Amino acid sequence: MISVLINEKRFNYRIAAVILNEGRVLVHRGEQEDFWSLPGGRCEMMEFSADTLKREMMEEIGEELEIGKLLWLVENMHVFNDREVHELCFFYQANLSANSPLLKEYEFIGYEPDAKLIYQWQDLAQIQSLDLKPAFLQTGLVNLPLHIEHICVSLSE
Template identity: 40%
Template sequence: MISLPVQDSLFNYRVAGVAILNGKVLMHKTPSDHFWSLPGGRAELFEFSQDTLRREMQEETGMLVQVGKMLWISENFFRYNGIRHHEIGFYFEMEIPDLKDQTDFSGSEGQEELLFKWLDAESLHSIKIYPEFLAAALAQNPLETGHFTSGFTDLDGL
């Protein structure tokens, strides 16, 4: 995985998917987190970003997804689990062709449980989500492409 320790910090290359259906967005979090984020994960070395998203969704949910166009590039600085992170994120449109319904479900990443939930896109501003640009970006109809930067956020404090 492209996650490089640099002194007391970590650099991540992350890819995430934007699945919107019936005005709801698929989000996920660990049981201990106090914020939601888009599903996805870290790219592997020599893996194209769209392939990363397909692999991560298969590993975490067992679902096959179709990856569409890139929506956003994001540069984030944050603290998570006591470690400072510098993260580059690619965000793609994502469809789940075999989705049966929008019921909440659990998945996993290795030994860690992940909670998946369909959240109303129009009320994301009242929910803690990260990166912070997502609340406004996901409320756009249609979604607009962009490049977002965010200064240092302490996710341990959320």
């Protein structure tokens, strides 16, 4: 995976999915985390970003995704586990298959090799009250862009 430590700071190349269904968005968090994010994962070397998203979702929840258009390219500077992180993230619109049993679940569990992930469908009408990272998603998810947007999130946001 493309995640490197440089001068005590971390660089990540991450891909995330915006999965909407009946006025809800799918979010997830690590079992020990107190914030939510959109599902996805880190890209591998020589892997296209959409392929990363398909692989990550198959690994974590055993579901195949239909990848749609690229919505956001985000340069996200933040702190995670007391370390400054410089993250480049592609956010794609995506869909689970129409007959996926996960569309009917409110909450379910996904797995990474070293972590348990909690997935939930959150109502878009209530999304602004959710601790969702990066924070621009609280408004961005209810007003999806027509064209790719470049978003920069600084450490102070």
